[in-house]
Amino acid sequence: MAQGVWTIAEQRDGDIRKITYEIISEGRRLADALGQDVTVLLLGSNIKEKAAELGNYGADKVLVADDPRLEAYTTDAYASVISELVKADDPAILLLGASAEGKDLSARVSGKLGVGMAQDCTAFAVEDGNLVATRPIYAGKAYARVTFENSWPQMATARPKVMDINEPDTSRSAEVLDAAFSLDDGALKTKVVDVLKDESGKVDLTEADKIVSGGRGMKGPENYKILEDLADLIGATVGASRSAVDAGWRPHSDQVGQTGKVVSPGLYIACGISGAIQHLAGMSTSKVIVAINKDADAPIFQKADYGVVGDLFDVVPALTEEVKKYL
């Protein structure tokens, strides 16, 4: 019978990404509910030294697949190795992060294993020994609670920034094991030929703790400077509504909403955003929402924890000045 909780670690350039700790922590909670172990699968090249500390977050075992061909993520190689190891060990639960990599990887692995999958979940529970996942659908206009039937492992991805990270316990370390796998060069078809770094160095919207977002009320691309000033000060990433992106004021990668990015920051400041349903869908899992808009009837105020009725061109620069007093 399928046994154990498996989570897939995510590393980039040999550094463990934060989402890894989120899913190990959540995996630990699920494993405790089941009375089972957490095994983390870590893929990379010369990556073994990063394995033991994963125990601090709740891993019992870390299975390391170390191979030069696994140095950087490719769907072909990672999906092949993970599927092989999962088939050999038969875990009950397989958890990944719903990051760019995790979404791509989980989709392919679910196909290889022929199992069902719940993507981008915001909560998990164990009920009657089975995994129950809660996930937003229609970009958060509704939520579905799902479970699995005749589908092992029960496979799901967790939305970044939603799962609490366990307080690291340095007295706890994981047993580190080498994974035995085969990897056929013939199966490796795609190749990453270049990595174009985002020179701005800003945190991606999906991973940002704070977001300052501007909509149609910004009136033009030149005015985003006032949002950037505030964002720089508080360590936020600047986002935009669809109308601002469609007007060409901001790149499409900045779009928050149903056809853009779905975000869950600790603080979301919506400036000159009326709150079209597509936009609200994309940011409603933010912990604290602030709306600044001169139209007191704008729908965004229905979702906001704090609403400021006023001209953003007055309020935002004033807010930037006021915030400085606390920093």
Place this chain on the structure above:
Amino acid sequence: MNIIVCLKQVPDTETQIKVGSDGQSIVTDDIKWVMNPYDEYGVEEALRIKEKFGGEVTIVGLGPKRVTESIRTALAMGADKGMLISDEALEGSDSLAVAKALAAAIKELDYDLLFSGQRGVDDDMGVVGANIAELLDIPQLSVIDKVEVAEDGKSVKVNRPIEGSTLVIESPLPVLITTQKGLNEPRYASLPGIMKAKKKPFDEKTLSDLGLDAAEFGEGARKVKVLEIKPPPAREAGKIVEGETPQEKAAELAKLLHDEVKII
């Protein structure tokens, strides 16, 4: 170059989603159904590649008869052929089953390149494209916002934005590409295009036409079972920040963010 675009029909993104009285479905009565926005990028990109390399663009959709309308839209944009997989037994199928049916239909066609949307803006799963690629034993390139087909028509180079960077990836053909906003600006169907679309080849297939067993599809065969669909958690009505002037309001807001929620 023969290109296949997978098409899903979804509720328009303006739709207010209402949960049905069974607590397990959404109310579909007043929904305006449209082509999944991400699929539009796939149709447009396929047409652009065809304009350069020749060949045919085939649209393969799955779902009830109403999906015909969205396939016709793609034909009116310029695609050559349409196919709808429609069968009552498909109702309620999960992503894996949908991928199985689409892959079975695509296997019978001649293809070099496949497009599907990076996700349907209804279920937000983003799994069907990858599952089709797996079933066809071809690579996938996910969430792509730039596609360049090599001059010899044998490989493709794409841009895949991830957190903090963009990966440039090369793949031999055939490959399945899932599309992201920013890839292109989809064209509108012209009036002559709409007229022509009515005469373009359009095939309808059932599961048995595809040699598939109906028992593997539909609600009963789901591996992911829906226990409940519910409205999003209600957000408590917030407070309007008081103040006579923008400065006073800003000062009060900063104070609240610092003292009350301790985020600044």
